[in-house]
Amino acid sequence: MHASVSPATGADTVATDVDTVATDLGVVMKQLLVSSSRDFFAAVEQAGFTFTQVKCLHLLGDAAEPRPLNALSETLGLSGPAISRAVDGLVQRGEVKRTEDPRDRRSKLLTLSPRGRRTIDHFVAIRFAGIKRFVEGLTDDEREALGAGVSPLARRLES
Amino acid sequence: MHASVSPATGADTVATDVDTVATDLGVVMKQLLVSSSRDFFAAVEQAGFTFTQVKCLHLLGDAAEPRPLNALSETLGLSGPAISRAVDGLVQRGEVKRTEDPRDRRSKLLTLSPRGRRTIDHFVAIRFAGIKRFVEGLTDDEREALGAGVSPLARRLES
DNA sequence: TATTGTTATACTCTATAACTATA
DNA sequence: TATAGTTATAGAGTATAACAATA
Numbered sequence: 001m002h003a004s005v006s007p008a009t010g011a012d013t014v015a016t017d018v019d020t021v022a023t024d025l026g027v028v029m030k031q032l033l034v035s036s037s038r039d040f041f042a043a044v045e046q047a048g049f050t051f052t053q054v055k056c057l058h059l060l061g062d063a064a065e066p067r068p069l070n071a072l073s074e075t076l077g078l079s080g081p082a083i084s085r086a087v088d089g090l091v092q093r094g095e096v097k098r099t100e101d102p103r104d105r106r107s108k109l110l111t112l113s114p115r116g117r118r119t120i121d122h123f124v125a126i127r128f129a130g131i132k133r134f135v136e137g138l139t140d141d142e143r144e145a146l147g148a149g150v151s152p153l154a155r156r157l158e159s
Numbered sequence: 160m161h162a163s164v165s166p167a168t169g170a171d172t173v174a175t176d177v178d179t180v181a182t183d184l185g186v187v188m189k190q191l192l193v194s195s196s197r198d199f200f201a202a203v204e205q206a207g208f209t210f211t212q213v214k215c216l217h218l219l220g221d222a223a224e225p226r227p228l229n230a231l232s233e234t235l236g237l238s239g240p241a242i243s244r245a246v247d248g249l250v251q252r253g254e255v256k257r258t259e260d261p262r263d264r265r266s267k268l269l270t271l272s273p274r275g276r277r278t279i280d281h282f283v284a285i286r287f288a289g290i291k292r293f294v295e296g297l298t299d300d301e302r303e304a305l306g307a308g309v310s311p312l313a314r315r316l317e318s
Numbered sequence: 319t320a321t322t323g324t325t326a327t328a329c330t331c332t333a334t335a336a337c338t339a340t341a
Numbered sequence: 342t343a344t345a346g347t348t349a350t351a352g353a354g355t356a357t358a359a360c361a362a363t364a
Contacts, residue, residue: 016306022291024306024313025191029290031316032188050331069346082332084347106340106345131188132181142311147175147183149308152301154183157190209354228323241355243324265322265363 036130043126047119052078052086054123057095057112061120066109068101095119195289202285206278211237211245213282216254216271220279225268227260254278 014020044054055076060067073083087110090096095116101107112120135143173179203213214235219226232242246269249255254275260266271279294302 014307014310016303016310018291018294018302021302021306021309022287022294024309025294026287026290027313027317028309029188029191029195031312032184036188052331070344079333080346081334081348085331088347101345104341104345108346128181128185131185132177135177135181135184138312142315143177143180144175145311146308147180148173149305150180150183150187151173151175152304153190153297154186156301158186211354229321238356239323240325240357244354247324260322263322263364267323 032131032134035134036127039130040123040126043123047122049119050086050089052076052082053090053095056083056086056090057116057120057123060096060110060112061117066099066111068107068109070107072110090116191290191293194293195286198289199282199285202282206281208278209245209248211235211241212249212254215242215245215249216275216279216282219255219269219271220276225258225270227266227268229266231269249275 044051049057056072059072059075069083069087070080072087073080076083087096087098091098093115094113097111097113098108099111101109135146138146203210208216215231218231218234228242228246229239231246232239235242246255246257250257252274253272256270256272257267258270260268294305297305
């Protein structure tokens with residue numbers, strides 16, 4: 001028998017207690033990760049970047065101001081030398097610009113170059129394509145319900 | 160002005176074209192990954208497993224039948240020696256049982272031990288706790304809409 | 319001969335320690 | 342002295358190549 005009266009959507013209501021939603025969300029997330037990660041990982045390897053380097057690029061891309069090396073080190077939870085090597089490779093490839101901080105010449109300020117920006121855009125596009133492929137595999141009803149579920153969260157979460 | 164008539168939920172309808180849903184889904188997934196990955200990574204490191212070993216455990220946990228080493232190698236996309244070393248560590252720790260295949264003595268069959276099963280359950284519980292924490296941070300309306308969106312997908316996706 | 323798995327060796331990435339330059 | 346970053350060295354983890362056992 002039906003658990004409750006159906007709303008105007010015409011569909012039966014579903015259990016939406018915390019545990020049920022968390023469980024279902026986990027199932028969807030797992031599948032989505034598979035869909036969206038494969039091409040992304042392949043692209044990073046193809047381009048010859050390490051994941052640490054990709055994280056550095058993303059961090060610098062999100063930053064409004066030039067960042068010193070130790071800021072990346074702390075945010076990513078990696079040692080100074082590890083970041084130093086990763087960034088050095090990015091500088092040599094022209095993805096990142098590294099300049100002395102005139103106010104403290106011990107510090108080096110890092111900024112994304114136009115090439116680095118294009119690199120990020122490339123990786124973001126690949127990620128998005130994977131997610132889009134997942135959404136395209138849904139029925140119209142599934143997509144509409146999912147959109148109604150994630151839209152308000154996206155509005156609130158996105159910076 | 161309003162894009163269309165509001166349904167019985169009392170909320171405005173939202174755009175649910177593929178690109179919009181994919182974009183919003185990406186935002187939510189990103190936040191969810193942050194919420195659910197931190198403790199998981201810490202737990203894996205704390206327990207002294209490599210991520211390859213955790214993947215091996217999950218794979219053996221999902222398998223109905225004992226699996227030979229090269230099956231893990233192919234599924235995970237890693238070299239035979241890498242899997243051999245990872246599995247060897249799991250065998251020494253009593254997480255996995257490794258026996259000769261009586262029908263082909265070149266092959267070794269791998270199965271999860273009861274201890275390995277407990278290890279997986281532990282990691283799954285930590286993952287779930289992270290997702291649950293995310294869901295608990297939602298308002299009732301947000302949680303109900305999200306549940307309605309992911310529930311039908313979970314029904315269809317889960318094995 | 320071909321295949322399954324292991325051992326030998328080299329490479330990459332990271333961490334700790336030592337070092338340089340600046341504050 | 343303390344701090345930012347780099348260089349030196351050692352430890353994981355992986356891949357390719359060489360090997361052993363079985364088919």
